[in-house]
Amino acid sequence: MRKDFGPQTWMFPMPVLIIGTYDENGNPNAMNAAWGGIFDYNQIMICLSAHKTTDNIRKNKAFTIAFATAETVTESDYVGIVSQNKEPNKIAKAGLEAEKCKFVNAPFFTNYPLVLECELVEVMNEGEGGGNFVGKIVNVSADESVLSDDKVDPKKLHALTFDPIRIS
Numbered sequence: 182m183r184k185d186f187g188p189q190t191w192m193f194p195m196p197v198l199i200i201g202t203y204d205e206n207g208n209p210n211a212m213n214a215a216w217g218g219i220f221d222y223n224q225i226m227i228c229l230s231a232h233k234t235t236d237n238i239r240k241n242k243a244f245t246i247a248f249a250t251a252e253t254v255t256e257s258d259y260v261g262i263v264s265q266n267k268e269p270n271k272i273a274k275a276g277l278e279a280e281k282c283k284f285v286n287a288p289f290f291t292n293y294p295l296v297l298e299c300e301l302v303e304v305m306n307e308g309e310g311g312g313n314f315v316g317k318i319v320n321v322s323a324d325e326s327v328l329s330d331d332k333v334d335p336k337k338l339h340a341l342t343f344d345p346i347r348i349s
Contacts, residue, residue, distance in 0.1 A: 194342035201245035202237035209288035211278035213261025215343035231310025247293035294324035
């Protein structure tokens with residue numbers, strides 16, 4: 182026996198993504214997002230509504246994607262519920278350490294062991310400040326603590342996932 186649910190936006194597992202950008206003053210910003218995934222060869226797409234982050238991506242044409250982990254659940258939750266528009270010291274209060282990327286004009290947060298450095302390719306389905314942001318992945322960096330045989334080991338990464346099925 183099967184049960185039909187009709188059209189749903191269900192994909193599981195969906196990684197919890199931390200989007201890193203610089204604001205207009207060069208300050209690092211981070212937000213938590215779950216609606217993202219591989220778009221094409223060496224490209225990722227993230228679906229975002231209007232945020233300070235979307236403004237920053239448009240301005241800098243760059244962003245990072247970090248994968249939230251069990252070890253960073255508190256920090257990841259904080260950047261998901263607190264806006265830098267309301268809390269200018271958001272990154273420090275979250276306990277995040279930012280460094281400038283080697284390949285794009287965006288920060289990466291050393292707290293996260295796996296980071297994608299991305300250049301903005303295009304924004305699709307734009308509307309009221311949001312849209313689907315397509316980024317070209319120009320570098321992937323991983324902390325050695327999550328590697329086995331020079332490859333990212335999911336068992337060591339402890340990536341968090343978002344469950345869209347339980348919230349619908």
